[in-house]
Amino acid sequence: MLGHSFLHGGPCFAGLSRAFVHVLLQGSEETATLQLEDCPDVDIRETIDLVLGRRTRQIKQIRRGLKETFVWNLLNERKDVALFPKESEDSCTPEMLLSHISWHRSDDEDDDDDDEYSPDIKERITGYLKQLIETASSKDLKNLLKFWVGWERMEANMAVEIVKSDFPKSSNCFCVLRQPGHYNDFQTFKKDLLMCIGTCKYGFGHV
Known part of the structure; x- marks a missing residue:
């Protein structure tokens, strides 16, 4: 369409970004300057x-x-002072995340929904979560953190609850990850949790 328009003296594309034109005419992407007016x-x-x-x-x-x-x-x-580390330096490893999690809440903190599951079921679901954390990518771990506490910073009181629910939920203010207890295999558990944490960029703290 562009070539046909140019060859036959047709109308120009008035809304075409100058940065795009720069790259189109063999310019470098690094030297292309985006302007606010580039947004149509x-x-x-x-x-x-x-x-x-x-x-x-x-x-x-x-x-x-x-x-x-x-x-x-x-x-x-002091240029060597790392007061503002790069995102690549702000790593999140499985070991670090596992060390911040409280796997079993005390009896006075358990709610009614949590009591509907036996210790064996709770152990199975928390085992699935540990397995996912140990095998997850760095990106998935950060998404899990955002979904869990609202941002990419680990909290000291991160807790896990097993509840009656269709999908995983979280209470950011109390740093509680609420996992459904109906899962009987790891793959289904992993699929649902990754789907839920994939929406974290639209949540609290990410306006």
Whole structure:
């Protein structure tokens, strides 16, 4: 369509991103500069503008706070200080996650739903969860953390409950992962849990 339009003097594509044109004409992707105007949807463009404006104000507030507490001078003088680690450095391993989990809640904390399952069923479901954590990828572990506590930071009081439910649920404020007790095989358990944690990017703390 593009070639036919150009060859026959047809209408130009007024909404074509200049960054796309740059790459189309053999330019490097690294040197392509995206502009707010590259987004053809006006409503989405306004939303992006609002988000970027809010982020700019927040960055200025953080910078002012760092200067007032003299941390700014430390960051300028000591480039080796890892105050803001890269995401690749903020690892989440199975061992780290397993060490933060409380597998058995005390009797006074158990609710009525939890009591409907026998110790054998609870042991089977928690065993499935341990197996998934031990074999999951780093991305899945981080998604599990987001689904469990609301962000990618492990909490000291992360708990597991076995409840009557169709699918896994979580209570972010109390760091409780509620697992259904109806699973009889690991593959079905894994499929449902991965499906649920895959929605975590739309949840609390990820606006």
